[in-house]
Amino acid sequence: MLRLKLRYRSTDLDLFFGEFFIGRSSRCNLAVADALVSRRHAVLRVGLEEVVIEDLGSRNGVAVNGFRIDGPRQLAHMDRLFIGAQELLLIDAEQITDRQGGERHVVCHACGAISGAAKRHCGDCGVRLDPPTGSTEQDRRALDSNAPEWGEDTRPVGMLEVIGGIADKAIAMGRVDEAERVLLPHLDELLQRGMQQRPLADLDQEDPGLLFETATMYALRLARDPRRTRWIDWVFRIHACTGRLMTAETIDTLHELVRRHDYQVRRYVQAYLHIVSNQAVNRSASERFLIGRVNGLAQVVLARLPGVGA
Numbered sequence: 001m002l003r004l005k006l007r008y009r010s011t012d013l014d015l016f017f018g019e020f021f022i023g024r025s026s027r028c029n030l031a032v033a034d035a036l037v038s039r040r041h042a043v044l045r046v047g048l049e050e051v052v053i054e055d056l057g058s059r060n061g062v063a064v065n066g067f068r069i070d071g072p073r074q075l076a077h078m079d080r081l082f083i084g085a086q087e088l089l090l091i092d093a094e095q096i097t098d099r100q101g102g103e104r105h106v107v108c109h110a111c112g113a114i115s116g117a118a119k120r121h122c123g124d125c126g127v128r129l130d131p132p133t134g135s136t137e138q139d140r141r142a143l144d145s146n147a148p149e150w151g152e153d154t155r156p157v158g159m160l161e162v163i164g165g166i167a168d169k170a171i172a173m174g175r176v177d178e179a180e181r182v183l184l185p186h187l188d189e190l191l192q193r194g195m196q197q198r199p200l201a202d203l204d205q206e207d208p209g210l211l212f213e214t215a216t217m218y219a220l221r222l223a224r225d226p227r228r229t230r231w232i233d234w235v236f237r238i239h240a241c242t243g244r245l246m247t248a249e250t251i252d253t254l255h256e257l258v259r260r261h262d263y264q265v266r267r268y269v270q271a272y273l274h275i276v277s278n279q280a281v282n283r284s285a286s287e288r289f290l291i292g293r294v295n296g297l298a299q300v301v302l303a304r305l306p307g308v309g310a
Contacts, residue, residue: 016046018045022042023058034083036059037083051074051090060181075090078090167183187219212244229257229261232261245276245290247290248293251294
């Protein structure tokens with residue numbers, strides 16, 4: 001029998017056999033104060049051997065690991081759920097316990113997060129994970145064969161171009177909630193694509209680099225709202241998992257935002273700094289200058305109150 005928990009912010013909620021409702025209503029098992037969440041937004045149906053999430057006809061939908069669902073979806077250990085602007089994590093406590101009994105696991109070299117041996121990328125920062133110590137070549141091939149089978153591609157690129165104008169107008173009118181609502185599923189899907197090392201070049205877009213910079217620009221615009229620092233996380237995470245060097249404009253904007261919002265989420269900053277520092281030897285002089293600026297940006301975040309982070 002499953003022993004499931006739902007991690008929301010810093011709290012782990014027990015999931016028992018039956019239905020677990022999520023929404024804005026105080027009658028839900030988990031009530032969240034988020035304008036993007038419907039009163040009864042989604043339900044988790046917990047069985048003896050499986051748990052399924054279903055969107056209850058909400059306005060903004062439900063995404064699992066960055067992909068919007070269009071029907072009931074069976075969940076697995078460490079799946080990430082996106083409901084409105086909220087991120088939740090499904091945990092099978094039995095699997096966590098098994099690690100202590102000898103099951104192999106992988107520690108992310110960049111941010112220190114622990115993932116199961118079958119995971120190929122860190123669920124926190126997106127960096128590709130090394131095989132667990134003692135893995136054989138057969139184990140490595142097995143991990144690759146367990147790569148997720150991707151379903152229908154929702155092609156967020158063209159949609160990002162279309163909704164960009166809508167988001168721009170909403171931001172100009174001070175309706176950041178509305179802008180985030182239309183951008184959220186597409187930016188989250190792009191992050192998931194990056195975390196799974198799926199190239200942007202196979203999307204319907206002539207210039208994947210332009211797509212990347214456009215998505216980063218919108219994330220930084222959303223991050224100007226002090227209630228939406230998760231988009232600063234997004235910028236660090238997508239650059240870390242793709243290995244892209246930030247532009248001078250992005251670094252400048254992040255310098256402004258981390259100071260203005262007293263940003264203290266260290267793990268994503270450390271992961272990105274680790275990636276670009278390892279690349280420095282193969283970079284040009286101008287790129288090494290940018291890496292130096294990234295290091296300065298990281299020091300601003302890491303110099304915050306000792307022990308504070310996410």
